[in-house]
Amino acid sequence: MPPKAKFSREKIVSAAFGIIRESGEEALTARKIAARLGVSTKPIFTYFKTMDELKDEVFNAACGFYCEYAESGMKGKVPLPGFCERYISFAKEEPKLYRFLFLSSRSNSKSVSLGLPGGLYSSVLESIMQFYELDEEAARSFLLNMLIVSQGFSSMIVSGSCPFSNDEIMKIGSGISFALCKAYKDIPDFASEDLEVSHLYSQLFNHTQGEKPGFSGEKRCLMP
Numbered sequence: 701m702p703p704k705a706k707f708s709r710e711k712i713v714s715a716a717f718g719i720i721r722e723s724g725e726e727a728l729t730a731r732k733i734a735a736r737l738g739v740s741t742k743p744i745f746t747y748f749k750t751m752d753e754l755k756d757e758v759f760n761a762a763c764g765f766y767c768e769y770a771e772s773g774m775k776g777k778v779p780l781p782g783f784c785e786r787y788i789s790f791a792k793e794e795p796k797l798y799r800f801l802f803l804s805s806r807s808n809s810k811s812v813s814l815g816l817p818g819g820l821y822s823s824v825l826e827s828i829m830q831f832y833e834l835d836e837e838a839a840r841s842f843l844l845n846m847l848i849v850s851q852g853f854s855s856m857i858v859s860g861s862c863p864f865s866n867d868e869i870m871k872i873g874s875g876i877s878f879a880l881c882k883a884y885k886d887i888p889d890f891a892s893e894d895l896e897v898s899h900l901y902s903q904l905f906n907h908t909q910g911e912k913p914g915f916s917g918e919k920r921c922l923m924p
Contacts, residue, residue: 707737709747716758724796759806762797763817779827781877784850787815791854798858838884841891
């Protein structure tokens with residue numbers, strides 16, 4: 701019979717979470733968790749068969765922590781840029797957790813690796829569809845593109861190689877967001893996989909007939 705544990709499963713996960721948050725996943729060992737709790741390593745393995753099993757549970761706890769942090773960005777006047785700003789801020793404020801969540805072998809699904817674990821994806825997508833008045837296909841494409849932009853900035857930040865100030869990041873991100881929004885609103889089927897980009901470029905740069913560059917199709921009102 702295994703020895704009776706002095707600490708709960710939740711306390712072990714909390715201690716492991718704290719170590720990763722402070723020092724990164726590579727610093728997490730059973731000995732360090734035990735030292736933080738003031739016990740031997742035996743109680744840890746009463747609850748967890750392996751360190752990988754423990755890390756999986758810590759990963760879930762970190763996802764919950766991140767989701768609560770990121771969701772607050774959706775409460776601003778313009779939800780998608782607000783969400784992306786929180787995503788980038790998370791990389792600045794919690795670089796060790798960011799690496800653990802989005803740049804490790806555990807972030808192997810597209811939704812997690814792009815910053816939308818669990819039910820957060822559905823919540824953000826629904827908000828985009830309502831606010832920007834986009835159909836689901838356009839909203840998914842818009843969200844994916846903005847997350848790729850945000851992850852690019854965030855990856856530079858956590859690696860210490862970002863040459864941009866916070867104001868520059870926000871200006872670039874806002875410009876890309878507005879340009880994409882205008883494209884989804886003004887260009888029919890812009891989100892479609894069958895869209896011929898070469899055709900769009902030919903319209904944009906066709907000055908030979910004296911026409912003003914632009915796109916055919918109905919022009920719809922842009923959201924801010």
